[in-house]
Amino acid sequence: MSRGKVIVTGGCGYIGSHTTVELINNEFEVVIFDDLSNSKEFIIDRIYQITGVKPIFEKVDLSNPIEADMVYKKHSDAHSIINFAAFKAVGESVEKPIMYYKNNLYTLINSIEAQKKYEIKNFIFSSSATVYGNPDILPITEKFQTKRAFSPYGNGKKIAEEILEDFNKAFSNFKTISLRYFNPIGAHESGLIGELPNGVPNNLLPYVTQCAAGVLKELQVFGDDYNTKDGTPIRDYIHVVDLAKAHVKALERMILDNMEDNYEVYNLGTGKGVTVMDVINTFEMVTNKKINYKITHRRKGDVQALYASSEKAKNNLDWEAQLSLKDMIETSWNWEKSYRCI
Ligand code: UFG
Numbered sequence: 042m043s044r045g046k047v048i049v050t051g052g053c054g055y056i057g058s059h060t061t062v063e064l065i066n067n068e069f070e071v072v073i074f075d076d077l078s079n080s081k082e083f084i085i086d087r088i089y090q091i092t093g094v095k096p097i098f099e100k101v102d103l104s105n106p107i108e109a110d111m112v113y114k115k116h117s118d119a120h121s122i123i124n125f126a127a128f129k130a131v132g133e134s135v136e137k138p139i140m141y142y143k144n145n146l147y148t149l150i151n152s153i154e155a156q157k158k159y160e161i162k163n164f165i166f167s168s169s170a171t172v173y174g175n176p177d178i179l180p181i182t183e184k185f186q187t188k189r190a191f192s193p194y195g196n197g198k199k200i201a202e203e204i205l206e207d208f209n210k211a212f213s214n215f216k217t218i219s220l221r222y223f224n225p226i227g228a229h230e231s232g233l234i235g236e237l238p239n240g241v242p243n244n245l246l247p248y249v250t251q252c253a254a255g256v257l258k259e260l261q262v263f264g265d266d267y268n269t270k271d272g273t274p275i276r277d278y279i280h281v282v283d284l285a286k287a288h289v290k291a292l293e294r295m296i297l298d299n300m301e302d303n304y305e306v307y308n309l310g311t312g313k314g315v316t317v318m319d320v321i322n323t324f325e326m327v328t329n330k331k332i333n334y335k336i337t338h339r340r341k342g343d344v345q346a347l348y349a350s351s352e353k354a355k356n357n358l359d360w361e362a363q364l365s366l367k368d369m370i371e372t373s374w375n376w377e378k379s380y381r382c383i
Contacts, residue, residue, distance in 0.1 A: 044069050048161070055080075073096050087234050103152060124166050149205075170223045218291045246369075247377075262317055274316065284309055
């Protein structure tokens with residue numbers, strides 16, 4: 042029996058597609074809203090191949106209020122919205138701030154306006170660890186003060202969280218959970234869905250896999266003069282399937298009316314700090330492939346170390362990351378190979 046309809050905006054994208062699979066596996070009916078600006082429609086067929094269920098698909102630009110209203114009206118029998126639809130290239134957002142604020146915040150505002158109008162009770166927002174800036178103490182808990190992020194992309198996440206907090210203060214019959222992702226990597230074990238970066242990737246792991254696949258020549262390691270064990274920055278890499286499962290847990294918390302407040306935030310990480318060199322060394326060990334890399338200057342805006350305390354998610358959502366760095370790298374590499382038919 043279906044557990045009701047969930048709208049997944051950006052459901053053809055990297056985290057959206059993995060979350061759609063987990064929702065379907067947990068008997069939810071999924072409707073995907075996506076403008077395909079940074080994703081591919083064939084992902085819908087791949088979701089079908091994995092789950093045996095084809096989600097309903099609406100191609101729509103949610104930053105346009107008329108288009109957004111039309112699709113939300115059509116699917117106003119949904120009980121929940123999970124909002125992934127956003128531009129996500131940090132560097133590009135520095136070059137094109139208006140484009141980023143306009144797309145990401147208009148999409149959010151049009152979605153919560155429709156949520157209110159059509160009484161869609163629950164909302165999950167994909168936020169980011171970037172809202173913590175450069176913390177002095179680690180691991181990061183949700184009690185830490187949020188800071189203005191270096192990039193318009195990151196600052197947009199902070200502003201979005203504030204908009205959602207205000208919305209939920211004003212309208213107590215709605216519920217929102219913001220999930221602050223640390224560094225999602227990995228792919229579905231089937232090799233059928235994974236990250237599909239537009240052009241040259243900005244993030245570490247897709248860059249590494251494309252180097253190993255021979256698409257890119259050389260990885261630049263941005264700085265080895267940080268105060269860490271090998272001088273390279275520390276991040277909390279988390280498997281995208283673990284992350285996707287956390288969305289189902291958050292949804293269940295809202296549906297079961299278990300929330301302490303109608304606006305809650307959770308960190309999603311493993312709690313383990315890993316350096317850039319750890320990632321490269323583990324990749325070489327797992328895949329038996331050498332990565333051609335060179336140490337260069339620090340990247341502007343990068344922070345030394347970020348890793349999460351996920352205690353709150355463990356206690357309230359009954360969720361904990363299960364998969365290891367080795368699993369993340371293996372599945373990313375499988376996805377890269379299957380996508381490129383290597
Ligand atoms: N790195 C390299 N070379 C590369 C790419 C990355 O050395 O070619 C290094 C970076 O300097 C950093 C680490 O790898 O130390 C991770 O970089 P990513 O770009 O993969 O990830 P970030 O931590 O910079 O950014 C991620 C998400 C953002 C989010 C941010 C929050 O991509 O969406 O975490 O901290 F805002």
